[in-house]
Amino acid sequence: MVREKETTLYLGPQHPGITGNMMIKLKVTGDTVVRAETHVGYLHRAFEKLIERRNWLQTFTILCRFCVPEPDPMELTYARAVEELENREVPERAEYIRTIVMELARLQSFMLWYAGQSGSAGLYLTGQWSVGDRNYILDLFEELTGGRIYHMYIWPGGVRRDLPKGWKDKALKTMDYIEKRLDEYNKIMFDNTIFQKRAQGVGIVPKDKAIEWGVVGAPLRGTGIKHDVRIDEPYCAYDKLDFIVPTQEGGDVWARALVRQEEARQSINIIRQALEKMPEGEFYNKVPNPMKWTVPAGEAWTKTESVRGEVGFYVVSDGSNKPRRVHVKGAAYTNGITVLEKILPGQNIADVSFILNSMGVCPPEMER
């Protein structure tokens, strides 16, 4: 084989700079990336096949494992799809609880993102702090759902259980603490000139191509396009709450970081509002015996906004007690494969991991 005028560099699967278990095959000259290929499948567990063998409720154990850093949007999207198929009502209290859970999930995911984004640039302090503080949110989850990471909390027709006693105060207290801490992270990360130098002008997603390329989530809002499922197709209680969807111009890592920074604040804001406005009442619209539970034939497409962007579920039922087909479109499916392959060429090797983190690449939801 004649040696190409490029060097092959494997970034992953075992590499500190890769987000999860995937591989990006880089062709580089010098320290500039010429071509990038995303290789996935290291985490392929055949979830969609397994779901076809599970009944409607057993599916939830699988759903939350679609994307490990942020499992709840998957549960919610699926639950909403099932509700759409069944025309099942959701009590208003459950909608508020779902909103809180969603935003808590987003918030803890933002804190992981703080770690990833700054850690990939060599600033470990923010990451150590934010991942440490993230435990407080996980504590809330643990009290609410019984699990730190995987919750299986949101069910079709509501949520699995009501808020525990005193949880609201605890949540509010935690929010106060996290808000204070966010300021500190921002001081270290965003006020740092070196971080700005690293982030600005790197990994640019062009504004005019962004939607066509299928960019979603913060990368899209970083180009100045205001697109968020929470306002486009409001779900849960989002239409009753008051929040801002931040956008930034530029489309580079810096813009995406600013968007996420503001979104984390908005999450706290939403959680506070939801806790405030939450009505009393039922939290669960009862489903039949799960073993015998059938869902009317049909299909549904539901979308949810996660930290990485839009998560879509395409659910098909053939009227039996098992889903006929559940197809997941994670945000990273486009962000992490085609979009990444387009924006990486021309970048420095040093920035690859940095861009990866800012695009919110999450391998398990790409290959499922």
Place this chain on the structure above:
Amino acid sequence: MTSNNKDKQTIVEYIQNWSRKHSLFVMAYGTGCGAIEIPATMTSRYDAERFGIRGAATPRQADVLLITGYLATKTLKRVIRVYEQMQDPKYVIGFGSCTINGGMYYDSYNTINALDRYIPVDVYINGCMPRPEAVISGFVQLQKQIAEGTANNAAKYKENLEWYRANQKKIIKNWRMPDYNW
């Protein structure tokens, strides 16, 4: 496994094992979803570094291979390569139920169900997913084994290489790995 040959250790071995026990470099390889609890384990609330546990970027420097959850067959191949590139003495911790018997993936066509058929495992941590406390207790278990000198599964791997290879090749159809001179 826990045969007590503590008395048989020479003083040099004792010191060596003592240092090994207190300095565990963990391979930074998030093979599965369990990797999500590793940052939590390494940061402030749980702080694994006080046990001398820290990350290592490449297999040459690492002592412990943490299999964080299920292994897809594609990953298994990489894990075997990484494992064989690590240097003796090396330890494997199986992380989560799915490494023990497949857990919830028992019927998946792409994940292996019993990790110790393919690479030797020193410590299993069960749960899905194991909490950071469980991870640390797993490490403490491993430290105990190291101190006793019983964590020598890497040697067993070498002795029974053929058996392991046969198992591995059953799963990995296209075996294109460099041959290592042991």
Place this chain on the structure above:
Amino acid sequence: MEDLGIKIIGALLTVILAFTVGMTYGGIVRKLTARVQNRRGPVIWQNFLDLLKLQSKKTNIAHGFMGHMAPVWIIISAGTVLMFIPILNGNLWFPNLTFHGDLIFLLYMMVFGSLGMALGAGQTGNPNSAIGVTRGLSQMVGFEIPFVLALVALMVQYKTTSIQDIMDIQAQTGTWMMFANPFAFLAALFASLGMFRYSPFDIVGAPAELASGPVSEFGGKYLGTMMSGGSIFAFIKLTLYVDLFMGGAGFGTGILATIMGLGILLLKTFSLYMVPVFYGWISPRYRTEQAIRYFWGWPTALGVIAVIWAIF
């Protein structure tokens, strides 16, 4: 003959001192870093444990002769430089060898280790190692410029190229070089940020980018020996800075004087060491060209001012 005996014992003592201090400083930095990150952190002697473990690894992989030699080169470089650097001023037990630590010699000898490391890393054939090496060498060209400017300023100001002479002059005049020529000190201090390779200049072994860079393929005794060499080097650099800019340390040969001298030395070196460490805690990493540009900017300008200051 007696003289030679003292020298040999002194040389051994110097090596032990440098090794212990370097390793302990590393441990203290790890502990402090952990504390800043809200963690308990490892024990202070954790680095010794790591070293002991690395040295007791059962198998060690080398990719060939140069890979085998890389740690040897580093230790040669570290050991040789250590022999020519004055540790304590006028102390019998920590002598440097007769010629009094020529600065230009030191500059080149310190590179010796890096080159050996680079060759060892090169032989592995790992692309990450090679990229790390190119980064390291490029960065070296960056920080050597202000550093050399500072050294030239020193040499010009005191009309000597010997470290011992500079120490003596500082002792005589009672003015530390960092006050006599503050610009030179600042330029050298900036250069030291690059030399110690803490953030934002840890571009050589940047984990998220290059796994661990040049040492990607080294483990076991090789990594351990490199670690010891690196620790000795840390001590050497610190002592060099203290000798040049902070008046050195040492009062005489007596037991009490030796202990006091060592105490002063440790105090000075440790406070100097904290500069790059503090800076590193709160800084992300530069890209390579940004790092080089950084050194060619203000630090070099300061160095030029220092030389002009020294001439007039």
Place this chain on the structure above:
Amino acid sequence: MEKENKILEAIKVAFNVEGHIAREKRVMITANKDIVSSILLFCKNQQGYIHLNHMSVVDRIEDGKFELNYIIWSPTEKVTIMLKTFIDRENAEMENIDSIWDQANTYEREMREMYGIQFPGLIGRQDFALEDWDEMPPMRRDFDTHAYAEKTFYQRPGREDAKDVREELTKQSGEVIPDFAKKYSRE
């Protein structure tokens, strides 16, 4: 429902296909496989549906068909069109649309691997998620993953009886479970 009607009518007029509005912001259209790419192009270039949201396959094994779904979305109208078509299950082949949307390439590679649907002219790596897979495409409904797993992977004993852990425990301990708590037990 104005926007939805507008686009539905536009497509109906242009291509003479069936369609209905499933709910707010969901327009469902069923079309022949030959005109799918024309409809997609029409929607993308003339109606502003520039965002390919999703592509999916459902294996309708009982009909001998694959059901392909194209979900596209307009950032201005905020309406989703779900375009559906059926192709034969035998020698399944579908037009390649990655010239319209680049990201369709990923979906098509996955479909090729998981269902064995061929896309003529599809450029891209052969593998998506699987490596050295030589069985039937695994997402087809007639592929039995459990049987395959049992055949291929070592099954650690202990779970083959699929017993309810709670019941086993109560048998050992003699604890009495009230009827209402039993109802979720496995059949």
Place this chain on the structure above:
Amino acid sequence: MNSFFLILLILFAGAGLSFVLGKISSIISGTVAFLSIAAASALFFTQIEMGSFIEFSLGGIQLQWGLNSYGYLFGIIVLGLGTLASLYSISYMQNKERTSGFYFNFVLVIAGMTGIIFANDFISFFIFWEIMTWASYLIIIYSGKNVKKIGIKYMIFSAIGAYSMLTAIVMIKGQYDTFLISDAINAGAFNFIDNIYIPILLLIGFGVKAATMPLHVWAPGAYNNAPTSFTVIFSGAMSKMGVLGMGLVLGHMFTADRSGSLTNFFSGFSVIYLQQTIGWLGGITAVIATLYALIQDDAKKLLAYSSIAQLGYITVGLATGTKLGVMAALFLAVVHGIFKGALFMVVGAVERQAGTTDMTKISGLIRKMPFTFLTALISIIALAGIPPLGGFVGKWMLYEALITESNSYFLVIVIFFSSTAAFLYSYRFLFGLFLGQEEKETEQVKEAPITMIIPMLVLAILLVITGAFPGLIFSPIATAMEFIGFKDVTWNMSVLNNVWGNEMNLTYLGITIGVVFVSIFAFITLKGLKGTRYVGTKDISTSGEIPYENENLTFQINFFQPFVRAAAPMYKRSMNKIWNELGNGLEALFNFTRKIYTGNGQTYALFVVIFLVLMLLFKDTLFV
């Protein structure tokens, strides 16, 4: 017969004989060339007494040949390196075509250089100079790509040099009515006070060969294009002829007694300016050549640029005009001859065995060619100036001279920048050829034949010796420096001194390094001797991924891109680029010149002779 004649006769006869025998076999031809050069060097080192000379007249012009201490120093380089290079050539040229012409010219170049060393008058100096130029030109166009362009470039710059030298010679004749070099010196021909033009013209003439900026343009192409066994001579010895001339001029220029009158004060001032200018020219040459060396992908080209950079250091040393500086320059000249000769031999060996010198195409030769690698390693250490080898001694003296004696503090920084950046290309060279993963095509490569290994190892050993005992070279340098006007040069066998009284003891250094090396090497090797296992370069951690078997992961392309990016302004504004643009503009002129210089050596010689005659005829009208 006189030894001077005998030596030259042997060389010329050897040239002719190797040309004739070359028709039979390349090996015989090479052997003859080697034997003649070896015989000549044997005679040179044994038969000729220092200071002896012969006089004879030829066509009414009084000629004088002799050997002075200054010439002897360069004789060591020329004949020593010449012998080794001709031995090396035998195997290197083995399978090449048209070797008879090559050997003919090869020996002729050596003869020309020997003649230059012997020449005590300007006429024979010039004739031998032209023989050298002419013969080397024929070797440059012997093979390779772009022959015409490179050849013409070389020819034109040589012509510029030759004409300016000739003009200076005629001016000397016109003003002092002598052709003898010593007479001209004694009369003060090189004294900057009386004559501005003669020294400058001569410096231009010599500067071309020494590849000083801005006269270096020809050098990279020519060094690269010549067959490697000749590049050894070209870079190692022939460029030193330029150094010889420059040293002669500059030495006398700066050492001339200028104490006295007011006018002298001003002229002394202008001497300082000239000194600074030449020094900076040398420094900038070094920097730019270094910057260009580190972006080369071809090992030979890299060394070509590196040679220019090293000659820049030598120029700087000469321009200091101080004892230590000139000593450093001459020491560097000798050491550069050794290590650059060795490095070009290494490249030649790689070229012969692996078929190319393109570093992006080969890698991992260390296992195949261990001795070649060893030579390369030692030479590179010397080149980079890392202790304890010879290169360090030269660098040390140069820096100390600049700092302590000539007060050129910023020039030091420039030089230091250049020599730090030299680490980059040094590493690139070693890594590119010898380290990294092994290429599949180079699986069959074997170590070079013994006749190539021996010269390389001899040079490598010399480098080690000069590092430990630089006094061995200081002794001829000290006597040589007396000839160019530096009296009472002191030196020690292995202690270096500067004027501030600081010393650098190489013995202690050697002992320390030795002790540390032995102990650590023993420690590393003996400890766990069983535990160390050597693995192939394919067994690397590629982030867990498994590369294809024939996939070579060695990082070779755009090697120093981050550095280049950081130094981008310097690359943009570099002299070569301006010069190239100018050169492109001058292309038409070049084409015109080509009509006159047909590329044939005879017409060239003819033109030079005509020019000489014309100048001599009209010298009175022109220069009085």
